[in-house]
Amino acid sequence: MKVVLQNLTKKFPGRNKKSRDEVTAVDHFNFEIPNGKLIGLLGPSGCGKSTALNLLCGLLKPTEGRIFFGEDDVTNLPAENRGVGMVFQNYALYPHLTVLQNITFPLENLKGEAKLTKEEMQRKAYEVAKLVQIEELMERKPSELSGGQQQRVAIARALVKMPRILLMDEPLSNLDARLRLQTREEIRRIQRETKITTIFVTHDQEEAMSISDMIVVMKDGAIQQIGKPQQVYDDPVNLFVAKFLGTPPINVFRGRVQSGQLYIGQEAVLNLQNVPDQELHVGIRPEGFVLQTDGPLSCKLDEVEVMGRDITVVSRHEESENTDIRSIISAENAADVAGDTVRFALKPAKVLLFHKETQERIYFETI
Amino acid sequence: MGKPVDYAKIEKSARTGERVRKTVIYLLLSVWALVVLFPFYWMVLTSVKSYSAYNSEYIPKLYTLSPTLQNYVDAFTTVPLGRYFLNTLIFTIATTALMLVVIVLAAFAFARLEFKGKNITFTLFLSLMMIPNELVIITNYVTITNWDMRNTFLGLILPSVTSVFYIYLLKENFELIPDELYKAAKVDGTSDLKYLLKVMLPISKPTLITITILKVIECWNSYVWPRLITDEEAYFLVSNGIQEIRENGFGRENIPAMMAAVVVISVPLIVLFLIFHKKIMEGVARGGTKG
Amino acid sequence: MDKKNLKGWLYLLPAILFLGLFMVYPLIDVFIYSFEEGYNSASQTYYGVGLYNYSYVLHDPYFLQAVKNTFILVIFTVPISTGIALLISVGLSSIKKLKELFQTIYFLPYVTNTLAVGLVFMILFKKTPYTDGLVNLVINWFGGNSVDFIDGPYWAKMFVLCFYTVWVVLPFKILILTSALASVKQDYYNAAQVDGTSKWRIFTRITLPMISPMLFYLIITGFIGAFKAYSDAVALFGTNLNTAEMNTIVGYIYDMLYGNSGGYPSYASAAAIILFTIVLTITCINLLVSKKHVHYE
Numbered sequence: 008m009k010v011v012l013q014n015l016t017k018k019f020p021g022r023n024k025k026s027r028d029e030v031t032a033v034d035h036f037n038f039e040i041p042n043g044k045l046i047g048l049l050g051p052s053g054c055g056k057s058t059a060l061n062l063l064c065g066l067l068k069p070t071e072g073r074i075f076f077g078e079d080d081v082t083n084l085p086a087e088n089r090g091v092g093m094v095f096q097n098y099a100l101y102p103h104l105t106v107l108q109n110i111t112f113p114l115e116n117l118k119g120e121a122k123l124t125k126e127e128m129q130r131k132a133y134e135v136a137k138l139v140q141i142e143e144l145m146e147r148k149p150s151e152l153s154g155g156q157q158q159r160v161a162i163a164r165a166l167v168k169m170p171r172i173l174l175m176d177e178p179l180s181n182l183d184a185r186l187r188l189q190t191r192e193e194i195r196r197i198q199r200e201t202k203i204t205t206i207f208v209t210h211d212q213e214e215a216m217s218i219s220d221m222i223v224v225m226k227d228g229a230i231q232q233i234g235k236p237q238q239v240y241d242d243p244v245n246l247f248v249a250k251f252l253g254t255p256p257i258n259v260f261r262g263r264v265q266s267g268q269l270y271i272g273q274e275a276v277l278n279l280q281n282v283p284d285q286e287l288h289v290g291i292r293p294e295g296f297v298l299q300t301d302g303p304l305s306c307k308l309d310e311v312e313v314m315g316r317d318i319t320v321v322s323r324h325e326e327s328e329n330t331d332i333r334s335i336i337s338a339e340n341a342a343d344v345a346g347d348t349v350r351f352a353l354k355p356a357k358v359l360l361f362h363k364e365t366q367e368r369i370y371f372e373t374i
Numbered sequence: 375m376g377k378p379v380d381y382a383k384i385e386k387s388a389r390t391g392e393r394v395r396k397t398v399i400y401l402l403l404s405v406w407a408l409v410v411l412f413p414f415y416w417m418v419l420t421s422v423k424s425y426s427a428y429n430s431e432y433i434p435k436l437y438t439l440s441p442t443l444q445n446y447v448d449a450f451t452t453v454p455l456g457r458y459f460l461n462t463l464i465f466t467i468a469t470t471a472l473m474l475v476v477i478v479l480a481a482f483a484f485a486r487l488e489f490k491g492k493n494i495t496f497t498l499f500l501s502l503m504m505i506p507n508e509l510v511i512i513t514n515y516v517t518i519t520n521w522d523m524r525n526t527f528l529g530l531i532l533p534s535v536t537s538v539f540y541i542y543l544l545k546e547n548f549e550l551i552p553d554e555l556y557k558a559a560k561v562d563g564t565s566d567l568k569y570l571l572k573v574m575l576p577i578s579k580p581t582l583i584t585i586t587i588l589k590v591i592e593c594w595n596s597y598v599w600p601r602l603i604t605d606e607e608a609y610f611l612v613s614n615g616i617q618e619i620r621e622n623g624f625g626r627e628n629i630p631a632m633m634a635a636v637v638v639i640s641v642p643l644i645v646l647f648l649i650f651h652k653k654i655m656e657g658v659a660r661g662g663t664k665g
Numbered sequence: 666m667d668k669k670n671l672k673g674w675l676y677l678l679p680a681i682l683f684l685g686l687f688m689v690y691p692l693i694d695v696f697i698y699s700f701e702e703g704y705n706s707a708s709q710t711y712y713g714v715g716l717y718n719y720s721y722v723l724h725d726p727y728f729l730q731a732v733k734n735t736f737i738l739v740i741f742t743v744p745i746s747t748g749i750a751l752l753i754s755v756g757l758s759s760i761k762k763l764k765e766l767f768q769t770i771y772f773l774p775y776v777t778n779t780l781a782v783g784l785v786f787m788i789l790f791k792k793t794p795y796t797d798g799l800v801n802l803v804i805n806w807f808g809g810n811s812v813d814f815i816d817g818p819y820w821a822k823m824f825v826l827c828f829y830t831v832w833v834v835l836p837f838k839i840l841i842l843t844s845a846l847a848s849v850k851q852d853y854y855n856a857a858q859v860d861g862t863s864k865w866r867i868f869t870r871i872t873l874p875m876i877s878p879m880l881f882y883l884i885i886t887g888f889i890g891a892f893k894a895y896s897d898a899v900a901l902f903g904t905n906l907n908t909a910e911m912n913t914i915v916g917y918i919y920d921m922l923y924g925n926s927g928g929y930p931s932y933a934s935a936a937a938i939i940l941f942t943i944v945l946t947i948t949c950i951n952l953l954v955s956k957k958h959v960h961y962e
Contacts, residue, residue: 064859065858065859066855066858066859079381080381081381083385084381084384084385084388085384085385085388085858086855086858086859086861087858087859087860087861087862087863088381088384088388088861089859090861091859092859092860093855093856093859095852095855095856096852097850097852099850099852099853099855099856101853101870101871101874102875102960103874103875103960112857112860112862112870113860113861113862115866116860116861116862116863116866117861164856164860168860395759395864396760399756399759399760400760400763402752402753402756403753403756403757403760403763403767406749406753406771407767407770407771409832410770410771410773410774410832411770411773413782413785413786413789413832414773414777414782414785416785416788416789416799417782417785420785420788429795431796432795432796432797433796433802434796434798434799434802475679476679476680476683477680479676479677479679479680480676480677480679480680482676483673483674483676483677484677487669487672487673487676488669488673489669489670489671489672489673489674490670492673495677495681499680499684502684502688502689505688505692506889506893506941506944508893508915508918508937508940508941509691509692509695509937509938509941510687510688510691510692510695511691511922512691512695512698512918512922512930512933512934512937513690513691513694513695513698513930514687514691515922515923515930516930517686517687517691520709532683532687533687535683536679536680536683536684536687536688538684541680566672591775591776594778595777595778595779595780597779597780597896597899598895598896598919601904601919601923602919602922602923612778612781613778613779613780613781613896616778616780616781616784617780617899617903617904620784620903621903621904629788632784633784633785633788636781636782636784636785639778639781640777640778640781640782643776643777643778644773644776644777646776647772647773647776651769651772654772654776655768655769655772655840658775658837658840659840659841659844
């Protein structure tokens with residue numbers, strides 16, 4: 008099922024006592040989610056991504072705009088008639104029901120022709136339980152399960168009625184780091200097997216990048232960029248997106264362009280074309296640094312963190328907007344690092360320029 | 375997706391259903407609010423109707439055009455309502471104050487001090503919570519009678535100055551105060567009593583206020599014990615006073631004057647409630663029960 | 666070490682003193698009283714030990730009347746008040762506007778003097794030579810005949826007593842249920858709604874099980890409270906409850922102790938212990954039933 012959002016907007020009455028202004032949680036969303044894809048809705052907390060999800064499932068009514076599932080306009084349809092499955096952040100498993108009862112709960116709501124017999128419900132419940140691998144837990148109560156198991160039950164409950172779309176609100180945030188890695192692979196696998204269009208919300212860029220077919224980056228209720236994860240990472244449209252994606256994060260410097268040269272401090276670090284003289288933000292991805300004894304950019308060396316295959320060189324620079332500059336260098340070159348200063352050359356493809364005021368991307372060409 | 379679904383129809387029926395539901399709910403809530411408020415309205419209304427007007431209304435009127443305060447004057451002059459009021463005030467203040475001292479000391483001992491037999495004593499205290507008042511009131515009555523304390527304030531007050539429940543509530547609250555504060559105070563050479571007065575009590579003020587209010591309500595409305603222990607009008611509390619007024623005062627037919635007395639008695643607590651309603655409801659929700 | 670122990674007990678001393686004197690000692694004493702036959706409160710003497718007091722109480726028509734009244738009161742008011750409280754609390758928790766106002770109004774009877782407001786109920790229901798009373802007026806409107814609810818037929822008096830009792834106990838129940846309902850996480854409702862659950866099914870399958878511990882607590886305390894009914898009856902019918910046929914078990918105990926037929930602490934003790942036994946039995950039954958039906962997290 009493809010999902011189309013047209014001009015979707017949600018405003019809340021202001022809660023702040025000083026200003027009664029409305030708060031716009033979702034600001035004119037326009038995009039189309041192709042059938043059968045896994046979409047990550049990504050942004051810092053409070054950016055309106057959960058509101059967007061609640062609009063999709065029908066728990067909230069939009070102030071403006073329309074939502075289509077396939078060809079059907081579902082904008083004002085109550086949640087119970089939308090046929091969506093939802094996995095809540097803290098799972099919302101009914102504590103007084105067993106796992107089996109939790110999974111069959113949505114099926115028992117079906118009415119009319121869709122009504123199922125007890126046997127059919129059981130069969131469906133076991134099918135989906137098998138898919139998420141919890142068949143042996145069916146008689147337990149939620150309180151007797153681990154976090155990861157609860158998560159699977161929640162997914163099973165959302166999937167059992169074969170929803171038109173599946174929504175997940177921060178599905179991994181309540182799991183510990185190891186389970187998180189494992190579970191996100193699981194989600195990917197389950198989504199591939201069921202081919203249900205899935206939208207999940209997260210504030211963790213790594214999580215979104217690793218499993219999504221497409222990510223939607225949000226800030227303050229507005230969409231910043233939509234695209235394939237790698238494409239958004241390589242080619243962010245503004246400083247916010249560039250900063251938000253990537254670990255370690257991008258290093259940002261105050262820089263300026265003067266007659267075809269990019270300066271950081273007094274050092275000309277790159278030759279470039281088509282950029283008029285101006286002050287700007289210079290973003291350099293950690294993997295964009297090359298150790299070079301006569302490199303143009305000199306930094307004060309802090310320390311070297313050895314991580315096996317790579318090393319991280321932590322250094323400082325007066326014009327850096329971050330406190331540390333983190334650069335990732337392949338371990339073979341580690342021997343070169345010594346003394347008080349290190350010098351780097353830059354890989355042009357990993358250098359991103361942003362306008363000083365608008366923070367929009369400035370594209371350039373190297374010679 | 376197979377057959378077409380009439381979304382417009384589903385939407386519309388959902389919206390109508392929601393509106394009907396809301397209307398029914400507000401209707402139900404309003405009806406009950408009326409049932410709750412009406413007796414209060416009737417009591418105030420009747421209290422400002424003149425005696426003759428009230429008795430001439432075979433069909434009671436829902437309003438009055440000539441309100442009078444004469445009934446209030448009668449309430450204070452014909453029967454010793456002022457006396458009842460004063461008694462209740464003395465009883466309430468003395469009981470509440472004494473109780474606060476007793477329960478603060480006990481809760482402090484349970485929450486902060488270490489001594490042999492503390493846990494078993496606390497368990498015994500808790501088990502006392504289950505003993506119904508009706509079971510012990512008989513002996514208390516005999517005890518107070520034997521001590522010649524009938525028709526005295528002491529006799530009224532003494533049996534109600536402890537409450538295991540409030541000790542428990544306060545102890546729980548005291549235990550929320552971090553240990554470090556106590557240790558710091560000890561290092562500075564503060565005595566236990568000073569620590570209790572200067573640190574614990576100010577921190578636990580919200581709970582103390584809740585307990586005080588609940589106890590005041592309880593005292594103001596207490597009827598059974600005062601009825602057993604007092605038969606001289608000079609020691610009647612308001613509840614007994616009301617009963618006395620009903621059976622002997624005003625002549626049985628002067629309903630407006632009776633209602634004036636009822637209003638006077640009810641007003642202090644209603645005012646207290648309107649000021650502190652959040653605190654009172656919170657306190658009661660935490661496990662208080664009436665009486 | 667010794668000093669430390671002493672200090673702890675010193676702080677506890679007032680509480681222990683009062684509790685010992687007015688709770689523990691009376692608790693033991695009430696059993697002793699109930700077995701002392703022919704106790705004379707003036708001379709404080711008795712001439713035998715046995716079950717006579719119990720036998721007397723159980724054969725006293727006033728006591729039997731009181732037991733009957735109390736049971737009727739319990740059987741009607743506990744389910745009715747709990748049901749109404751549940752209905753109102755569910756209504757309250759589904760609205761936003763005026764919610765606080767309604768809540769405050771509903772709690773008002775809790776802080777008012779039972780005796781005082783009882784008088785108002787009496788004049789609303791009472792039929793006198795001057796007026797039939799407001800309630801009868803309403804009954805007449807609907808084509809019924811006037812009934813004296815205060816000095817009239819038994820069922821009418823019982824109706825007023827039950828009505829007033831429900832009016833008095835509801836604030837507490839509404840308050841407890843409203844806060845129980847508020848503690849059910851919104852997520853459960855959202856999940857159920859997304860899964861297309863009907864309102865009624867959400868209520869029976871999610872809300873009720875979730876608040877069942879509190880509901881059950883209310884039923885138990887409701888039973889206990891209703892068995893101890895007394896001041897409501899006094900408020901409506903005056904202190905001479907035996908004549909009005911409206912006495913309750915607790916009323917009987919107090920009458921035995923003091924009042925027109927008073928001066929018999931032994932009978933009062935026997936009646937109190939019988940009452941306590943009844944309440945204990947009912948509470949145990951309640952607890953057994955709850956094991957099956959109540960969901961504790």
